[in-house]
Amino acid sequence: MVVRGARGGGRPRAAVWRSRLIRLASVLVAVGAWQFLTANDIRLWVRFDTLPTVTEIVRAFHKQLGTHTFYLDLGQSLIRILTGFGLAAVLGVTLGVALGRSRWVADTIGPLTELARPIPAIAVVPVAILLFPDDEAGIVFITFLAAFFPVMVSTRHAVRALPTIWEDSVRTLGGSRWDVLLRVVVPGSLPGVFSGLSVGIGVAWICVVSAEMISGRLGVGYRTWQAYTIVDYPGVFVGIITIGVLGYGTSAAVELIGRRVTHWLPRVPEVTK
Numbered sequence: 001m002v003v004r005g006a007r008g009g010g011r012p013r014a015a016v017w018r019s020r021l022i023r024l025a026s027v028l029v030a031v032g033a034w035q036f037l038t039a040n041d042i043r044l045w046v047r048f049d050t051l052p053t054v055t056e057i058v059r060a061f062h063k064q065l066g067t068h069t070f071y072l073d074l075g076q077s078l079i080r081i082l083t084g085f086g087l088a089a090v091l092g093v094t095l096g097v098a099l100g101r102s103r104w105v106a107d108t109i110g111p112l113t114e115l116a117r118p119i120p121a122i123a124v125v126p127v128a129i130l131l132f133p134d135d136e137a138g139i140v141f142i143t144f145l146a147a148f149f150p151v152m153v154s155t156r157h158a159v160r161a162l163p164t165i166w167e168d169s170v171r172t173l174g175g176s177r178w179d180v181l182l183r184v185v186v187p188g189s190l191p192g193v194f195s196g197l198s199v200g201i202g203v204a205w206i207c208v209v210s211a212e213m214i215s216g217r218l219g220v221g222y223r224t225w226q227a228y229t230i231v232d233y234p235g236v237f238v239g240i241i242t243i244g245v246l247g248y249g250t251s252a253a254v255e256l257i258g259r260r261v262t263h264w265l266p267r268v269p270e271v272t273k
Contacts, residue, residue: 052234060234061241069223074242076218077208080136081250084143085204092148092200093193096155097185113152121146121207125214139211139219146207147200154199158192159185191265194258201254205247220246 034054036042041049052060064070098105099113121142128138166184175183212221224239 052237056234057237057241060232061238064235064238073218073220073223074246077212077220077246080139080143080212080219081201081204081208081246084140084208085147085201085250087140087144088147088151088200088204089197092151092196093155096152096193096196097159097181097189099152099156100159100189101181101185113149117149117153121203122210122214125211128211129215135215135217139208139216142211143204143208147204150200150203151193151196154196155189155193158189158195161192162188190258190262194254194262197254197258198251201250202247205243205250209243 031054037048038051038053039055043049095105095109095113099110100106124145125138125142128141129135132138132141162185166188167180170180170184208219209221209224212219213225216222220239220242224236224243227233227235227239
């Protein structure tokens with residue numbers, strides 16, 4: 001196995017383009033297989049003859065792109081996900097650091113978080129409906145809850161995994177608790193924090209779409225479920241594809257920010273056999 005170092009210039013341009021072409025080809029093959037199976041009414045262990053073809057989905061997508069409702073749903077879902085995820089990022093990182101650094105916080109709040117963490121966020125939808133005066137606040141709360149625990153747990157583990165010698169070195173040089181926090185804990189835990197954020201944004205999309213299907217009046221999830229109720233199966237797949245693109249875009253944005261913030265970390269850009 002040959003590992004090229006992070007400072008060795010990375011992969012050649014030809015290798016980068018080859019990788020991109022392979023990824024594009026894999027998507028095109030999957031799309032072509034879907035078109036073949038649905039257009040020819042193939043029945044294997046699943047029934048492709050009941051599903052819309054790629055051409056039908058493309059026509060439905062083109063039609064949706066020309067409507068005001070599509071962009072209204074898109075904006076509403078993005079507002080909900082960014083609001084809930086933003087709150088989860090701030091509170092999850094803060095509490096994760098506190099749990100990792102303070103015995104008192106770990107003893108008082110830690111048991112409550114461990115009791116609440118296994119509960120699926122979507123199971124709290126009835127409570128959110130009763131707790132908040134409108135559906136919008138309830139959906140944002142569900143989104144927040146879904147992203148909060150992955151961020152909090154990942155941050156807590158990252159803080160507890162820091163080598164104690166780093167803190168000892170700062171204290172030996174006369175640093176205060178704030179110096180330790182700002183110079184050791186925060187930068188040292190950033191890789192773990194962004195791992196939690198990357199997981200959290202994915203879980204948040206799952207739950208915001210589910211909440212929109214249950215109690216929403218706007219949003220991509222609500223529109224997808226509405227398309228199902230009126231037997232508009234191409235419209236259902238338009239919603240599914242839109243959710244996938246939005247989820248991929250937001251996850252990629254989180255990972256890009258993480259790479260920029262932790263640019264000082266050594267990286268292995270390519271591993272080849």
